[in-house]
Amino acid sequence: MIGSMKNLKTEVAETVQEESGSSGFEALFMEHWAHVYRILHRLLGDSSEAEDLALETFFRLYQHYPLPEKEFNLGGWLYRVATNLALHSIRSWKRRERYELAAGRYALDETPEDHPAEIMAKEEEHRFVRLALAEMNERQSQLLIMRHSGLSYKDIAKALKLAPTSIGPLLVRAEREFEKHYRALAQEELP
């Protein structure tokens, strides 16, 4: 977790876009594509959905292009928009049904040597996590996603436009809220 935290820290480093025109945007796209895709893939567990929403994130960014210099926190903006799109997608029951199936299939494809029952149990847990995050207040969900993806308090504060000292208290509240939703969902599924 700590190792990946360092990688992600660099991934969300603030970028100031000074170029203009489509070649400038292409460079920006190339630089951030993998990062945005990974955020979405982890959240959704579905590669095609992640790719669609990653493209949608860049469409939305393109609407702001050329980006305002200096004050625009590109890393934070991408994180915020991508996670919002993912949470919105999870909330939609039709999409949810689709990604649940896709997530299970993906997991089996990726780790064929593992025991299917264990994989399914793990995916079931991931499913509850995703649903719990989608049910929560958007800012609390984003906070948890960012922190547990390895972002520092400073980067989270910048992305969500919060004071760095408020991250600790907000995390405590968000994790308690998350546990409440998670347990309620798991309880619902009990036979």
Place this chain on the structure above:
Amino acid sequence: MRKHLTDGELRAALDGELEATRLQHLDTCTDCNERKEQLQTESQQSARRLAFLASTDGSVPSAQKAWGRFSQQNRIRKEFSMFRKWFSFPVVRFASALILIVTLVLAFPSTRALAGELLKLFRVQQVTVIPVDFTGLEQLTGDGALGNQFTDLISNSINVAQQPGDPKEAADAEQASQLAGFTVRLPQGKNPSQIYVTDAAAFTLIVDRAKAQALLDEAGRSDLVLPETVDGAEISVNIPASVSVSFGTCPKPTPDSSKVKEEQIPGRAYPDCVILAQIPSPIVNAPADLDINQLAQIGLEFTGMKAEDAASFTSAVDWTSTLVVPIPRNAAMYKEVTVDGVTGTLIQRPSDDSPKFALLWVKDGILYAISGLGTNSEQAIEMANSLP
């Protein structure tokens, strides 16, 4: 003695994010350390559940290929956005924006067909499609000087005689038929979720040649010259009441489509919505000496179409009876299909994120349109064929 650490500060300490001065207190305070351990136990549970969010496993689709998809879809979106903006002009906001714009730009009767009559009469008997590059109209639909000039020209030239008002909900086909003044047909074996009736609308357009030509000149198209005879020409348009029948979960129809905001990815908000619209042919009266072919040619060339292509298209269309539907050239495709015992046109927008389809046909003087989201356009054909 400094005050004890808050839960938030203890959480920051667990994450290695607490400022040094507060950490000093933690080094010496037993009470705070006990609470820190409790909090750690509590947060470990969440951390374990959420740990997969930090995974960097799995391959990432090629950025180069993704950029290719982005560029292609971006062009389609841009063109479609122009298409929507064009249809959101105040004059086009009535029940059938599609019919109206076609009427204004292209669909006037030919002089040859009705030579000698005082007025030309236009009624829809068939539909044809023309792919148009709507990005060519970007200047007119934007907020720039040309866009404002165009808006002024339209609003000063048009006198609205009858506003359609908000759509009214009808309980069933019978009530909708009474309100709309024609027999509404519903597909057999399907239950509509909503039926709305939009009242008739009417307006008159008086052409100001000088202003229209100035607009063309301003747009850098002084090669396109409007005929002198167009000046002062009065064109009246009557649009009958229309009926919109929804199946599945659909948005309520709005008289002003420009105010509809897409909060979600387009097409995902109403995935099972299919709408069947029915409207008797609008009626257009125009002066007999208006050269419709020439005006249509100018309109098409303005969108960027080559002169010979525009000429070929305008001469092939029977303007007295054909509804010409402009569709975004790069964002839609179409084909002819047999439905409801007549030839119809199926238009599809094959976008990755938001595919859409529309089926148009005319039968017994009524124009029908079935539109929906997704790629399953077969359901439109089945629905059309199940009309009684």
